[in-house]
Amino acid sequence: TRSVLRIDTLNFNDTVTRFRNDSLLIAFFDPRSKSFQDLRPALEETADALASSPTPLGGFGAVDVTVDSYLSLLEAPEITSSWQDLHK
Numbered sequence: 696t697r698s699v700l701r702i703d704t705l706n707f708n709d710t711v712t713r714f715r716n717d718s719l720l721i722a723f724f725d726p727r728s729k730s731f732q733d734l735r736p737a738l739e740e741t742a743d744a745l746a747s748s749p750t751p752l753g754g755f756g757a758v759d760v761t762v763d764s765y766l767s768l769l770e771a772p773e774i775t776s777s778w779q780d781l782h783k
Contacts, residue, residue: 718753
């Protein structure tokens with residue numbers, strides 16, 4: 696959805712700085728993850744609600760950990776402890 700800000704290693708600092716005075720919720724996700732696939736509609740709905748609010752509440756951004764793994768390890772290192780093992 697257009698309401699979700701695509702955040703990557705190159706634009707992370709600029710995006711966070713732009714929202715300095717507002718709230719910014721960033722989801723670090725693995726598109727192959729079953730939990731992401733289940734939650735995706737709710738995440739998109741949340742982003743749309745934030746974007747269409749009459750009173751600006753902030754923004755919603757997303758980082759694909761399969762593409763921007765270095766950024767994910769720097770900003771959300773706990774994500775590695777929750778990765779799903781396909782062989783379990």
